[in-house]
Amino acid sequence: MLEISNLTHVYGGGPGAHHALGGIDLKVAQGELVCIVGPSGCGKSTLLRSIAGLLRPTGGTVTLGGKPVERTPDDLAVVFQDYSRSLFPWMSVGDNVALPLRRKGMDRPRRREAATEALEQVGLAGAAGKYPWQLSGGMQQRVSIARALAYRPALMLMDEPFGSVDAQTREDLEDLTLRVRSHHDMTILLITHDIDESVYVGDRVVVLSKAPATVAGDLRVDLPGPRDQITTRENPAFVHLRAEVGRLVRGMRNDPAVSS
């Protein structure tokens, strides 16, 4: 459903130009959860912004559902890392979730109903009347996820979504992502710098090289489901995969042939 071919992006020009993306090829199938990992500053966010239509790449193409992405596609939602700057502090949690639904032509009661339902799915049933800043960081990120869910996108992009919450909350949110994903038939592209997280959450882990980023490895994660924070992480296959991904992230190309 998502096809990226030979995507390049250069910031600036002349000798000081920064080559962020050096020709990325990637195909994501319907319903897949693909994690993208890479060293920090490698251009992960540039890739995400190109897919979301927030940035016009200097070269290559992105097609979503067969259509080239020029502006932000209609059926795409983003969960940003910095929830406090993504949720609107002047609106209640319920209004934050319901606001994007105006474009879907839903009337007020239906918008409210959809927002309540999405908030229930992320475990925030009673929070619709609160303001985002009255909630903890993890809860605010749940609201962002609820907003994306209510929007019912074909593709959900998550940009280091659990990067600014504590470890316990992080695990909760990872499991939440897996849960909502099995509920909705959604394709998810999750960007992270956390190797364990990428293996734990993903069906597939795509490793990017240092900037200018190219695909350094593409591994299929074949772990028994449903995943569990304790048992999955002690599974030998998990341990092996995360070592594999770790090597690829560090740039030690030992065996890229593992890719499927």
Added chain:
Amino acid sequence: MRFLRALGRLWLVPVVLVAWEAATRLAEDIFFPPPTTIAARMHEMWFSGPAERLWLTDAALENIPTSVGRLFAGWLLAGVIGVVLGVMLGRSALLSRFIDPLVQFGRAIPPPALLPFFLALFSVGAQMQIATIVFGIVWPILLNSSDGARHVDRQHLETSTVFGLSRSQRLFWVILPSAMPKIFAGLRLSLSLALILMVISELVGSVNGIGFQLLDAQRSYDLPGVWGTIVVLGVLGYLLNSVFLVAERRVLSWHRGANRTT
């Protein structure tokens, strides 16, 4: 408790009043009448009317509402002009580049300097007074609105792009609320400026209003009357600011809350 705390804050007021009374009585200076004389004169000027009109005199009914009406008319007009123009300038770099020099020039002109011009343009009356008020107070609103609209968090804008908000939804649900704290700062500043310009415009060319009454009292050497008018202006300014703060606290409760926790 609250009452006691308010009392604790206000204890200085009677002390100052008593000291002022004592000092002016001792000095017996015609330019500095004692507060009791001023209060008596104020009562006579404004509050000695019939009970069915809430004890307000003709002078009070003629001058105070007229002045406050001009003040609000000027303030509201300046608010609309300032916010609309300000948001346009803040959101359009091109427009801002062309208009900004004009804005900088306009706000550098001391508003009273334009009084002769407005007098010639509109002649004596409400139009001229409102024009003076608007021209004098529109700048803080305009500059603050444009600043607020310019500095909307980029992620908030990207969020609205991603979720496909239309231009008007983006304006009313994202840009305006985000600029609201700045807009309110501008409105508050210009409210106190509006009082000043109201008095100035009434001093120059007017046949009624608080400023005219001040001038009238001064011309007839009615110094308690002058002082009384000054007190009324002070009270009016204080009331306007207090009411505004209550409104601001309601509208911007999210802003206070969000900033307390982050």
